[in-house]
Amino acid sequence: MKTPDPVQAPALKKLLLVDDDEAFRERLAVAMKRRGYETLTAPSAAEALRLAPAFGPTAAVVDLKMPEENGLVLVKALRERFPNIVVIVLTGYGSIATALDAVRLGAADYLTKPADADRIHEALQGKTPSVEAPLPEVETPTLDRVEWEHMQRILSDCGHNISQTARVLGIDRRSLQRKLSKYPPNK
Structure with missing residues (x-):
């Protein structure tokens, strides 16, 4: 009887990237492939919902602001169709209200752009930034x-x-x- 190999490669994550900015979306797809994700991209919420069933995503990165639909609508739809999916919301229009809405709808994290691939990967893994890492200086808006x-x-x-x-x-x-x-x- 053959014993299983103790070192097994982690399961490949199927990542759905939804952003209306084509250049950003494709660059992020390449970066996430390098980190071991099988990726599928979509320019809109409607296209993402059309492609998702055949792809079977285990994770998604969703832009909040898209021309036709708000990304929060997509977060809700993805969580309904794929209950175990990990969803990260990206936005250039960050606010406390939309962050709370995103988390309430099932997003695992809410990141403001520009978020690099390493930070997105950490969020998908459920990791938070190190407490020892210096926090960037952020000026509180009036x-x-x-x-x-x-x-x-x-x-x-x-x-x-x-x-x-x-x-x-x-x-x-x-x-x-x-x-x-x-x-x-x-x-």
Whole structure:
């Protein structure tokens, strides 16, 4: 009777990468392949949901901001279809509210861009940055800056429709126009 080899290669992870930025998506796919992942890329949530069943992903990296769908919708759909999938949300528009939404919907981590392949790999493995590693200096934005960024995000989500954005924010349309006409606060 042959005994099993004690050193076995780890199971290959099937990673679904969903980002509308083609250059970033393809560079990340190459980097993750080097780290032992079998990768499949998709430019949109709809395409990802179309391709996912045949691929059977065990992990996914999902961009939050995509033209047709919000990445959070995809997080929820992937977790429903693949209950054990590990989902990491990437965004250039980080906020506490969307981070909480992502985690509530089942994301394992929420990273702001630019996130390098090593950091994404660590997140997929469930590792957090070392406590001993120096944290980068982050300047806390002012309340005015946070408000301006929030208005810009809602405006974008509403297709740049001022009236609809004002209704969503619960403020007068003219007040919103005045706030948007100002330059963004520096910090």
